[in-house]
Amino acid sequence: MIxxxxxxxVRELRLARPPANALSPELIVALAKAVGAAAEEAEQAPGxxxxxxxxxxxxxxxxxxxxxxxxxxxxxxxxxxxxxGGIRDMWHELYSLMRGLASSPLPxxxxxxxxxxxxxxxxxxxxxxxxxxxxxxxxGLNEVRVGLPMPPVILAAMRRLVGPRLAxxxxxxxxxxxxxxxxxxxxxxxxxxxxxxxxRAVAVAAELAxxxxxxxAETRRMARADLVALFESGMHQADTEVEGLLDSWFxxxxxxxxxxxxxxxxxxxxxxx
Amino acid sequence: MIxxxxxxxVRELRLARPPANALSPELIVALAKAVGAAAEEAEQAPGxxxxxxxxxxxxxxxxxxxxxxxxxxxxxxxxxxxxxGGIRDMWHELYSLMRGLASSPLPxxxxxxxxxxxxxxxxxxxxxxxxxxxxxxxxGLNEVRVGLPMPPVILAAMRRLVGPRLAxxxxxxxxxxxxxxxxxxxxxxxxxxxxxxxxRAVAVAAELAxxxxxxxAETRRMARADLVALFESGMHQADTEVEGLLDSWFxxxxxxxxxxxxxxxxxxxxxxx
Amino acid sequence: MIxxxxxxxVRELRLARPPANALSPELIVALAKAVGAAAEEAEQAPGxxxxxxxxxxxxxxxxxxxxxxxxxxxxxxxxxxxxxGGIRDMWHELYSLMRGLASSPLPxxxxxxxxxxxxxxxxxxxxxxxxxxxxxxxxGLNEVRVGLPMPPVILAAMRRLVGPRLAxxxxxxxxxxxxxxxxxxxxxxxxxxxxxxxxRAVAVAAELAxxxxxxxAETRRMARADLVALFESGMHQADTEVEGLLDSWFxxxxxxxxxxxxxxxxxxxxxxx
Numbered sequence: 001m002i003x004x005x006x007x008x009x010v011r012e013l014r015l016a017r018p019p020a021n022a023l024s025p026e027l028i029v030a031l032a033k034a035v036g037a038a039a040e041e042a043e044q045a046p047g048x049x050x051x052x053x054x055x056x057x058x059x060x061x062x063x064x065x066x067x068x069x070x071x072x073x074x075x076x077x078x079x080x081x082x083x084x085g086g087i088r089d090m091w092h093e094l095y096s097l098m099r100g101l102a103s104s105p106l107p108x109x110x111x112x113x114x115x116x117x118x119x120x121x122x123x124x125x126x127x128x129x130x131x132x133x134x135x136x137x138x139x140g141l142n143e144v145r146v147g148l149p150m151p152p153v154i155l156a157a158m159r160r161l162v163g164p165r166l167a168x169x170x171x172x173x174x175x176x177x178x179x180x181x182x183x184x185x186x187x188x189x190x191x192x193x194x195x196x197x198x199x200r201a202v203a204v205a206a207e208l209a210x211x212x213x214x215x216x217a218e219t220r221r222m223a224r225a226d227l228v229a230l231f232e233s234g235m236h237q238a239d240t241e242v243e244g245l246l247d248s249w250f251x252x253x254x255x256x257x258x259x260x261x262x263x264x265x266x267x268x269x270x271x272x273x
Numbered sequence: 274m275i276x277x278x279x280x281x282x283v284r285e286l287r288l289a290r291p292p293a294n295a296l297s298p299e300l301i302v303a304l305a306k307a308v309g310a311a312a313e314e315a316e317q318a319p320g321x322x323x324x325x326x327x328x329x330x331x332x333x334x335x336x337x338x339x340x341x342x343x344x345x346x347x348x349x350x351x352x353x354x355x356x357x358g359g360i361r362d363m364w365h366e367l368y369s370l371m372r373g374l375a376s377s378p379l380p381x382x383x384x385x386x387x388x389x390x391x392x393x394x395x396x397x398x399x400x401x402x403x404x405x406x407x408x409x410x411x412x413g414l415n416e417v418r419v420g421l422p423m424p425p426v427i428l429a430a431m432r433r434l435v436g437p438r439l440a441x442x443x444x445x446x447x448x449x450x451x452x453x454x455x456x457x458x459x460x461x462x463x464x465x466x467x468x469x470x471x472x473r474a475v476a477v478a479a480e481l482a483x484x485x486x487x488x489x490a491e492t493r494r495m496a497r498a499d500l501v502a503l504f505e506s507g508m509h510q511a512d513t514e515v516e517g518l519l520d521s522w523f524x525x526x527x528x529x530x531x532x533x534x535x536x537x538x539x540x541x542x543x544x545x546x
Numbered sequence: 547m548i549x550x551x552x553x554x555x556v557r558e559l560r561l562a563r564p565p566a567n568a569l570s571p572e573l574i575v576a577l578a579k580a581v582g583a584a585a586e587e588a589e590q591a592p593g594x595x596x597x598x599x600x601x602x603x604x605x606x607x608x609x610x611x612x613x614x615x616x617x618x619x620x621x622x623x624x625x626x627x628x629x630x631g632g633i634r635d636m637w638h639e640l641y642s643l644m645r646g647l648a649s650s651p652l653p654x655x656x657x658x659x660x661x662x663x664x665x666x667x668x669x670x671x672x673x674x675x676x677x678x679x680x681x682x683x684x685x686g687l688n689e690v691r692v693g694l695p696m697p698p699v700i701l702a703a704m705r706r707l708v709g710p711r712l713a714x715x716x717x718x719x720x721x722x723x724x725x726x727x728x729x730x731x732x733x734x735x736x737x738x739x740x741x742x743x744x745x746r747a748v749a750v751a752a753e754l755a756x757x758x759x760x761x762x763a764e765t766r767r768m769a770r771a772d773l774v775a776l777f778e779s780g781m782h783q784a785d786t787e788v789e790g791l792l793d794s795w796f797x798x799x800x801x802x803x804x805x806x807x808x809x810x811x812x813x814x815x816x817x818x819x
Contacts, residue, residue, distance in 0.1 A: 107718070129715060144484055149491035160710045164433045165459055168496035169402060172380070172489060173481060186711055208719060211690055214799045216718060218695035223714035253487045417757055422764035437706045438732055441769035442675060445653070445762060446754060526760045 001030045007202045009056040009209040011038055012111075015065045022075035023119045025090045031123075032097040035061065039105050059209035061104070062201045063127060064111035065120075067194065068137070073118030076146070077262045080255075087249055091151075091242045094119070098153060099231040101126035102224065105217065107208040111201035112188065117142050117176055124188070125157040126227070128208070128220070131201045132179040133194035139182050144174035147257030149248050152241055153230045160227060162186045274303045280475045282329040282482040284311055285384075288338045295348035296392045298363045304396075305370040308334065312378050332482035334377070335474045336400060337384035338393075340467065341410070346391030349419070350535045353528075360522055364424075364515045367392070371426060372504040374399035375497065378490065380481040384474035385461065390415050390449055397461070398430040399500070401481070401493070404474045405456070406467035411449035412460060418447035420530030422521050425514055426503045433500060435459045547576045553748045555602040555755040557584055558657075561611045568621035569665045571636045577669075578643040581607065585651050605755035607650070608747045609673060610657035611666075613740065614683070619664030622692070623808045626801075633795055637697075637788045640665070644699060645777040647672035648770065651763065653754040657747035658734065663688050663722055670734070671703040672773070674754070674766070677747045678729070679740035684722035685733060691720035693803030695794050698787055699776045706773060708732045 005012040013034050015021040042058045065071055079087060101108060101123070110124040112132040116139040124130045124139070132139065141158060143150050150158075150171045159167040162185050169175070170185070182188045192200045208216065231238065248254055278285040286307050288294040315331045338344050352360060374381060374396070383397040385405040389412040397403045397412070405412065414431060416423050423431075423444045432440040435458050442448070443458070455461045465473045481489065504511065521527055551558040559580050561567040588604045611617050620640075625633060647654060647669070656670040658678040662685040670676045670685070678685065687704060689696050696704075696717045705713040708731050715721070716731070728734040738746045754762065777784070794800055 128718070144488045144492050147485040147488050149488045150495065152495060155492070155495055162711075163436060163459070163709060164496075164499065165435075165462075168493075169462065171496055172401070172484075172493045174484065174489075186709070189711075189715065211718075211720065212693040212799050212803050214797065215690045215693050215695045215794065215803075216720075218794065219690050219701070220714070220718045222696065222698060222701055223710075223717055226710065248488065248491070251487065253485050257485050257488075417761045417765050420758040420761050422761045423768065425768060428765070428768055436709060436732070437769075437772065438708075438735075441766075442735065444769055445674070445757075445766045447757065447762075521761065521764070524760065526758050530758050530761075 001027050002034045004034070007062075008206065009059040010062055010202050010205040011058055011060075012062040012064055012198065012202065013038075015063075015071055018066070020069055020072035021065050021120070022072045022078075023094070024075045024078055025086075025093055028090070028093045028097050031063075032093070032100045035097075035100050035104055035108075042106055058106070059213070060107045060109070060205035062109050062111050062198065062205050063123060064198050064201065065113045065116075068114035070110075070112045070114050070116040070139075071120035071123060072115065073120045073122075076258050077265070080258055080262060084246055084250060088242060088246055091245055092238070094122075095153070095231070095238050095242065098122065098126055098157075099228075102157075102227045102231060107205060107216075107220065109201045109205040109208075111198045112137075112139065112179075113194070113197055115139070118146065121187075122154055122157075125154065125161060128224075129190075129201075129204050130188040131190045131192060131197055131204065132182060132188040133197040134179050134191050135194050137179055137194075138176040139179070139187060140174070140176040141171050142174040142176050144172065145257075146174075146261060147248075147251075147254035148245070151245055156230050157227060158187075274300050275307045277307070280335075281479065282332040283335060283475050283478040284331055284333075285335040285337055285471065285475065286311075288336075288344055291339070293342050293345035294338050294393070295345045295351075296367070297348045297351060298359075298366055300348075301363070301366045301370050304336075305366070305373045308370075308373050308377055308381075315379055331379070332486070333380045333382065333478035335382050335384050335471065335478050336396060337471050337474065338386045338389075341387035343383075343385045343387050343389040343412075344393035344396060345388065346393045346395075349531050350538070353531055353535060357519055357523060361515060361519055364518055365511070367395075368426070368504070368511050368515065371395065371399055371430075372501075375430075375500040375504060380478060380489075380493065382474040382478040382481075384471045385410075385412065385452075386467070386470055388412070391419065394460075395427055395430075398427065398434060401497075402463075402474075402477050403461040404463045404465060404470055404477065405452040405461040406470040407452050407464050408467050410452055410467075412452070412455050413447070413449040414444050415447040415449050417445065418530075419534060420521075420524075420527035421518070424518055429503050430500060431460075547573045548580045550580070553608075554752065555605040556608055556748050556751040557604055557606075558608040558610055558744065558748065559584075561609075561617055564612070566615055566618035567611050567666070568618045568624075569640070570621045570624055571632075571639055573621075574636070574639045574643050577609075578639070578646045581643075581646050581650055581654075588652055604652070605759070606653045606655070606751035608655050608657050608744065608751050609669060610744050610747065611659045611662075614660035616656075616658045616660050616662040616685075617666035617669060618661065619666045619668075622804050623811070626804055626808060630792055630796060634788060634792055637791055638784070640668075641699070641777070641784050641788065644668065644672055644703075645774075648703075648773040648777060653751060653762075653766065655747045655751040655754075657744045658683075658685060658725075659740070659743055661685070664692065667733075668700055668703075671700065671707060674770075675736075675747075675750050676734040677736045677738060677743055677750060678725040678734040679743040680725050680737050681740050683725055683740075685725070685728050686720070686722035687717050688720040688722050690718065691803075692807060693794075693797075693800035694791070697791055702776050703773060704733075 003014040003016045108127040110127040110130045114137045179191045276287040276289045381400040383400040383403045387410045452464045549560040549562045654673040656673040656676045725737045
């Protein structure tokens with residue numbers, strides 16, 4: 001579900017779950033593991049565990065998707081079949097992934113190769129830098145339009161990128177933005193032609209990887225400490241947040257809205273098939 | 274003093290105290306009551322208390338003013354005739370209004386129909402979205418130019434919209450901005466032709482009113498919790514802030530500056546009459 | 547090392563340590579003293595200590611540099627010759643200067659007359675307003691590229707100006723920006739032709755000096771309280787931060803990077819001489 005492409009000191013983790021890179025529990029876990037494994041590998045003495053050793057020590061990550069579709073977010077059709085225990089597990093895995101991205105010792109650059117709604121945007125929020133493909137692609141936190149209130153840690157990460165005013169407006173209205181709008185808002189950092197988005201993300205990551213390692217890592221640790229702190233008030237808070245999300249998830253409003261969404265998607269596929 | 278215009282699920286509260294919608298204690302109280310009454314009505318079981326029931330349940334508010342003049346802010350000429358007890362009451366009513374706007378369960382869109390200095394800008398700060406009329410109209414927190422230090426809760430609300438750097442620069446210098454400058458700073462969200470400002474504000478409010486109700490309300494509650502928290506450290510803090518404002522108000526600098534302002538206004542009116 | 551130029555109510559403090567206004571311990575102390583002395587003078591009863599009394603009471607400061615070079619930052623070639631005690635003293639003097647700029651009762655406008663990397667940018671961060679010379683000049687916090695992690699109080703001051711997203715990106719990557727890029731990021735407030743930068747900074751300072759004094763001072767005190775608070779958790783925190791900086795300073799990475807930098811500078815000078 002995750003394809004790995006090495007670019008010297010930069011490793012690209014490419015989401016590969018067709019057709020839409022929807023975030024199933026399995027993809028969430030696979031991505032968290034790939035990020036964790038990269039961190040472990042980078043911290044090992046270089047060369048020791050590698051036969052043959054890599055010419056350049058792993059120092060940064062790129063998170064990419066498929067051309068035209070970074071990630072469609074949570075896999076709603078599948079999740080609608082799960083009970084409260086299954087949805088609880090999914091949210092805990094997602095919190096664990098967000099925490100892993102926030103606290104990754106390796107810089108992370110998102111190569112937003114296409115559409116990136118809801119959970120797709122969430123992955124990008126927690127990276128260091130976001131490079132998005134120009135074109136008719138949308139990004140945003142549209143959870144409210146699906147009937148789900150914004151999880152507190154995601155709202156907080158959004159505020160960090162775009163400030164309290166725009167975070168309020170964008171999250172409350174569930175707006176999806178074009179790449180150009182997202183750049184103006186600060187939700188993405190750069191917009192480049194779609195065919196260059198991975199290349200540019202790798203270049204940004206390679207530049208970070210080439211900096212004096214200890215100074216960069218320590219500065220990065222401080223600059224992202226507030227993001228990591230969202231997850232450090234103990235599992236008690238995450239538990240509380242997740243139970244609130246579950247109450248909303250299984251409420252009439254969210255269930256009705258999600259079912260209507262899935263029906264629209266099914267009809268559109270049937271119509272196109 | 275408040276005209277009410279219904280637009281389906283959106284209620285427009287139109288400030289109507291000619292000639293300048295200056296915020297007298299009575300207007301402040303009337304606006305707070307109108308906002309509170311709307312919230313109560315929206316929370317009632319739909320239809321029960323309405324004969325005949327409204328076709329659409331009240332779900333959002335627009336706050337508008339007169340063409341060319343949203344609100345001139347505090348009614349300085351009148352307030353200069355009041356003693357410390359009267360000014361204290363006025364500030365407590367204004368704090369109460371700001372708290373009511375911040376914690377309104379209904380989304381609030383400001384239709385800034387014209388000039389909006391000082392207290393006029395304050396009303397807009399506490400709304401969800403600000404739509405301003407293009408043209409030669411000014412908005413800003415020019416309290417310092419009237420000899421009044423910025424009340425802490427207003428400075429905090431301003432920081433939330435434009436960030437600490439611009440809040441410092443704009444509040445310290447008492448700058449009044451054109452609509453275009455205000456949009457660039459983040460002090461307003463949209464600028465439209467003057468004759469469309471109410472229509473556009475109603476459209477923004479109607480869009481919010483049409484979202485899944487519970488998800489929108491919960492996300493909005495979280496996104497505005499920091500604004501509400503400004504007023505939640507108990508009345509003790511408001512009391513302390515207000516006594517500080519009273520000391521400034523009755524100091525020589527503020528009294529001299531406000532009297533000079535009122536004389537200029539009187540001369541201008543006499544000259545024009 | 548500091549030239550003083552009076553402009554009515556505005557005093558210009560001009561860094562004058564050729565060739566690059568590099569921040570030696572002596573220049574740091576001299577600037578802190580000049581800022582402190584201006585505050586004391588402004589607070590004295592006007593005229594009492596002046597023979598003849600100044601026509602206008604001192605009310606604002608401008609901090610300027612040399613044409614083309616505001617300040618090159620810390621004097622690395624000199625500092626490389628100092629031991630841990632010497633570098634510790636230097637950092638404590640720099641913290642003391644930053645605290646003095648943050649808490650200055652007189653408004654401070656930076657006239658960024660040219661290049662302003664690292665420590666040069668730090669001086670500007672702690673002013674009220676930053677006016678920068680247009681042209682091929684660079685400003686930024688490039689400490690990481692010199693092998694030094696960003697001191698926490700400087701990262702916090704940067705976040706206050708440009709927000710958490712850009713502070714993270716700019717500090718982690720050690721980017722130097724053109725004046726136009728710095729204005730877009732919010733790192734500087736205005737860009738004007740190089741020959742007008744001091745004049746414009748004096749005009750901004752004079753405008754602040756002409757406002758109702760008490761209202762301006764109290765609003766400014768509130769708006770900058772978060773900046774001052776960075777230094778108010780007691781000397782214990784500064785001590786801890788400085789010891790961390792010393793460990794980095796004398797680590798292999800920083801020493802190697804700084805020595806390589808000094809060699810490049812020496813070769814460039816030899817080549818040009």
